[in-house]
Amino acid sequence: MTNRRKELEENLRAVEAEIAPYSPTLIVVTKTYPLNDVEILKDLGADNFGENRSSEGLEKAAGVKATWHYQGEIQSKKIREILSWADCIHSLDSAAHAAKISRTLDESGEKVDAFLQLSLDGDPNRGGLAESDLLQLAEEVSKYPQINLLGLMSVPPVEYEVGKAFKEISLAHQRFNAHYPAAKFLSAGMSGDYLIALDHGATHIRIGSKILGARQYH
Numbered sequence: 161m162t163n164r165r166k167e168l169e170e171n172l173r174a175v176e177a178e179i180a181p182y183s184p185t186l187i188v189v190t191k192t193y194p195l196n197d198v199e200i201l202k203d204l205g206a207d208n209f210g211e212n213r214s215s216e217g218l219e220k221a222a223g224v225k226a227t228w229h230y231q232g233e234i235q236s237k238k239i240r241e242i243l244s245w246a247d248c249i250h251s252l253d254s255a256a257h258a259a260k261i262s263r264t265l266d267e268s269g270e271k272v273d274a275f276l277q278l279s280l281d282g283d284p285n286r287g288g289l290a291e292s293d294l295l296q297l298a299e300e301v302s303k304y305p306q307i308n309l310l311g312l313m314s315v316p317p318v319e320y321e322v323g324k325a326f327k328e329i330s331l332a333h334q335r336f337n338a339h340y341p342a343a344k345f346l347s348a349g350m351s352g353d354y355l356i357a358l359d360h361g362a363t364h365i366r367i368g369s370k371i372l373g374a375r376q377y378h
């Protein structure tokens with residue numbers, strides 16, 4: 161067994177053991193790491209992977225069959241490419257993008273799963289919409305049979321205390337879910353805060369560095 165395989169196995173098993181009581185969907189965020197790591201992780205049983213850059217996702221998804229998630233900022237000109245490899249988009253925050261996704265999928269007859277991205281502080285630089293704008297976007301999205309609305313995704317703003325942030329995220333999701341009963345999933349929690357997110361009802365966690373190691377960029 162190579163050292164890298166051993167390292168990835170130890171890290172993956174440690175996270176799996178911690179999250180087992182919650183049984184969430186574990187998305188292993190492989191951004192910046194090579195295809196070889198994805199192959200090892202897949203062999204170790206991981207079957208959901210996440211990427212922030214479409215070009216990276218395209219390349220890795222071609223090499224490893226799994227459920228692939230896109231969680232980066234959506235650019236209109238990249239939508240066709242994203243849809244060619246991603247099964248689920250976590251960062252939908254625009255009606256124009258939703259319309260384009262729907263049109264693009266309409267040609268192929270395919271569907272995509274999607275989370276709408278909630279921004280707690282409404283800072284447009286980091287993506288996501290304020291809660292007050294989410295319902296309007298959801299109304300648009302729910303018109304498109306090509307988009308399967310799963311729920312909300314959110315990343316706590318750095319200046320927030322994490323427990324407070326996840327509490328707000330969870331409450332916003334509950335209010336949202338009351339309007340959209342099928343949108344019962346919550347994508348929240350990364351390497352530094354996934355247990356707190358799980359305590360606040362996260363159903364999908366996105367873990368990178370805790371499993372693969374510290375990144376040089378992103």
Ligand SMILES: *Cc1c(COP(=O)(O)O)cnc(C)c1O
Pocket residue numbers: 189191212231232315349350351352366367368369370378
């Ligand atoms: C990079 C990234 C992750 C994973 O981050 P880690 O801290 O390495 O676990 C999760 N979600 C998003 C949106 C990211 O950009």
